[in-house]
Amino acid sequence: MDLNVVSSEYWLGETNYSYLNTRVRAMESNLFRSDVYMKLLNMEVSQIARFLGEGNYKEEIESLSREYRGVELIEHSINKNLGKTYNKLIKMSGKKASKYAFAILTRWDIHNIISVLRGKYSKATAEEIERTLIPIGELPFSLIQSLVKIYGYEDVIKRLKKIEQFDFLDETKGIADIESELFKMYYKKILETFKKENKSLFIQFLRTEIDIINIKNIMRMRRYGFAIEEEEKNMVEGGLFLNIENLSSLLREPEKEFLKRIKKTPYGSIIEKHWQEKTLFYLEESLEKYLMECAKEQFIGDPFTIMPVLHYIISKKIEVENIRKISRGKASNLEIKIIEDSLVI
Amino acid sequence: MSSNERMTKITLVGTKDIMKGTIEILHSLKIIHIIDFKEQDETFEIGKSLGEVSIFSELLLSIRSILSKFDIRPDKVKTIYIKREVSRELEKEVYETENTIKMYSEKIEKISSILKEIDRIKSIGEITEIGIEKKLISSIDTLLSSKSRLEKQRDKLREEMDSIIKEKSAYLLQYEDFLSSEIEKMEAPLRFTTTKNTFIVEGWIPENKFQELKNILKKKFGDRVNLDKIKYSDEEPVPVEFKHPTPVKPFELLLELFEYPKTREIDPTFAIFITFPLFYGIMLGDIGYGLVIFFASLFMKTKFKTEGWKMILGILEYSSLYTIAFGFIDGEFFGFDIFALLGIEEIFGFKMPILNRIVDFMPIMVLSISIGVLHVLLGLTFGFINVYRSHNLKEAILKKGAWIILIFSIIFIASSVYISNIFLYFGSGLLLISLILLVVGEGFIGLIEIFGIMSNILSYVRLMAIGLSSVGIAIVINSIVTDIVFPKGGIFVLLGYSILILGHIGNILLGILASFLHALRLHYVEFFTKFYEGGGIKYKPFGI
């Protein structure tokens, strides 16, 4: 077997933007609008499942409704649908455009790998691990599944090291360190790959995302305390407004100074709004929402670029997450207001 | 011209205790096109579903998964079922059916996987040579020999399962139908606006049904419900229900593909009914092709019975009649000059063929452009009426009248060469008036539009050009066969016939598509732009 299996599963033709982008736009027009979410919010879980089964999620709901019921059915269906959609997207993107799409999809690889490693680290069973995998990503899903079958934590890392993107891994390190490294390398590699397009919207989006990750983690560290050697592990380089030095000084500022300085960035107003709250829950939710809204706004662009595709990738993800928030929230009896506020519409 | 059903926008306000009853009534009447609730605020919020919608949904999910897995569709099931009311018993029956089917399919799957394993063992080949113990070999042999038994068992299970499915499918379909419509009723409040104690339904109903609905509601609920007509803006999409005579009906499809007309707009279906087949016939114009298309569409009508297919085939049928008629004028039969072949030179004193498309392309071009002028004029006239109806006469003259005058002026000027000089002066005068009107109406930018309308009219040249290419291909096929293939004799005669058949089938398909598309394009791009805005929606009454 070819060891570097990455993206070899796809035979991609040339990118035909007029085809790709009209198709993606048509796909995008099939996504739910805000009034549908209002309806969903007023439905019971099984009603939601039925409703989804009457629209775009028909195939998944019908095939999975023999195995699952209720909220499980919904979550499995939407994940399956998301995977299917992304796969379709890559197949129709062609060589040039799929480079970007893959860059986004690699996140699911990272998720899957981290899940496998966590499971192996704490010696969970194969079924337990498989339950946490999502069949989306640049790596073929069969490879991820084969990782589950490998015996130990170190062996899995050794196997991963044979793949080019993961050669930096070190099997002697602990799970938390490996997780951080995977994350940091993901962003580092993408920023390197697209170095030439430093001003492009895509890179801007990624760098905004890095900022948001960093801010979230700084807030967490400020709240829960941190060790100096941990500090560096928890920050990602390459943010749009905040670099590492900025971040580590921010980490140590007293509250007033912190607020004053953060207000100079676009994230300031969000942080200020949630400053007094006891939990970071809603702050994180708002930051996430901000990022998604940014992407939705920014990725509307030239029809002869990758932007419509990226826009769709994000929009589809948002839709799936919205549905999940509604159905899960309904299942665990959250107030409609809380669910509604967390939706990205 | 028939006028379509006039719609009127209504609001229905009632107290919440009669919401269920109201929904029942609306559902059974099947006249209201509900406008879904959109914006939510403190006082007005979206309604909540009624009743046991959760249980019903669960049931429906189960049924639909069975229906989809075994591909049960209404057209496949012949048995007639009696309508039964929903009850706990039925609910139990659905789950029981689901479980039985699940059990059967699990068993079948298991046997299949065992069979697969047996096949794998078999494919390893002769095992006696590796030196395995005799006992083991014999046990493997018995395993292998059990294959046919297992297969039989699997087939039996499959048969049993199929018979269960067959027995239940009618009932499942009926139940699905029933549940869907129940759920539609239960979920209707999701489309309503509600306040604390009341609910509001917004929607459209045919104007002549308004009083009827009002009476029914008053009789049943008295003062607890109030039905009112409300005003609506011009921008709002109004549902349209066509009321065309049957022959015109298929042409509604062409509007459906484009956009439905607004209420105050002229409905162009009738005009399309006349011009579309005409254009189609001019372009294709061949007796043979026309006959093939006519009979093919008659035949296909018996096979494809969906609404869309019926309409398309209907359009083709009309168009093929025109094709045959123009075939007589052009004297074409599968590309052959039929009158020359039959030796007919004159019919009723007309020289036959009246127009030979290859030779007389100039007259046809002039004819095409004239048709274009007339068609565009028709469009502009419709536009004039539309603007007059929605605004006023002045606006109509400035926006559309100016163009009409412009076109007439050009006609006069052009025809002056053949008739008399007075036409030239008269035409020039008209031209001047129209130009002034244009500048007043739309400014100097309006003058640039003149090129647009010119190219619109020239675009009708395609009536000639598409026909020319179609007949060109037909002639090429024919001459290849008659001049090159047939003279060689022998087996080549057979080859010649097959070339003829395949070639003409290809050309017919191409002709159907090209003529259809270009006729359509002439309507959408050249004709509709002169008057048609669209923006109506399809009338979908609640309950259907």
Place this chain on the structure above:
Amino acid sequence: MPQIKPTRSELIKLQRKIKLSKTGYNILKKKRDGLVMNLFGMVKDAKEAQETLEESYEVANRYLGMTIAFEGEINVASCALIKKGTPQFQLESKNIMGVQVPKISELSFKKGINDRGYSILSTSSKIDETVEEYEKVLEYVAKAVEAESTLKKVLNEIEVTKRRVNALESKIIPKLESQKKFIDFRLEELERENKFRLKMIKDKKSKKSS
């Protein structure tokens, strides 16, 4: 009561026993009352611990629900794969009026965000907060367990003490006292017999002499 020898020394012994029993009875009675008095407080404590446990469990579940809703079940399950170690605690004992009750000290359920095994980068504070809530739940479980088992032990002790007091009061002391009565009676009788006999001898003697 045939086996009791109605001797004076027995009587003295018995008297001593009775005295002891009575003192014991008084002390046990006091202990019982004291335990019962304590019990009210403990029941309240246990009830409170139970309630906080329930409350915190509810809160934690709500957090979990929200986290699952916002992050997805799969993400949460993935984080849950790292269950690093079993919670450790120290078990000591405490003396309440002579009852040994368990005491859980050094609660180490609470961990810093860096010690939970997952990386900060790949998770969110929703996970942190959910975990924290569940850590609180664990803590309350320990507290509830402590309160409840104390309650159980004390109840047990009260029961035992009550039985003892009852036994002393209604069985042992009456028995000893009746034995004492019997000896008293016998001894008295013996004395009377002796007196009578002495009188007889005196009478005989005086008859002889006169």
Place this chain on the structure above:
Amino acid sequence: MAELGVIVVVLSSVASVILTGLAAAWAEKHIGSAAIGAMTEKEELFSKGLVLTVIPETIVIFGLTVSLVLLFVVLPQLL
């Protein structure tokens, strides 16, 4: 001179068909692939796509007309 005129007329009639054909083809390539992209996702866009696809054909029809006029109207006058 007449011969040169004939050559020019014939060549321009050829060129008008070829060039407009190429132009229409180039435009239709883009419109067509866009139309196909749209209608794979939304079948109801099928008809709109088809109609849009033939829009640039006007160019080649004009080309053909010009070429015919050159050949049958202008050329005979030169000969």
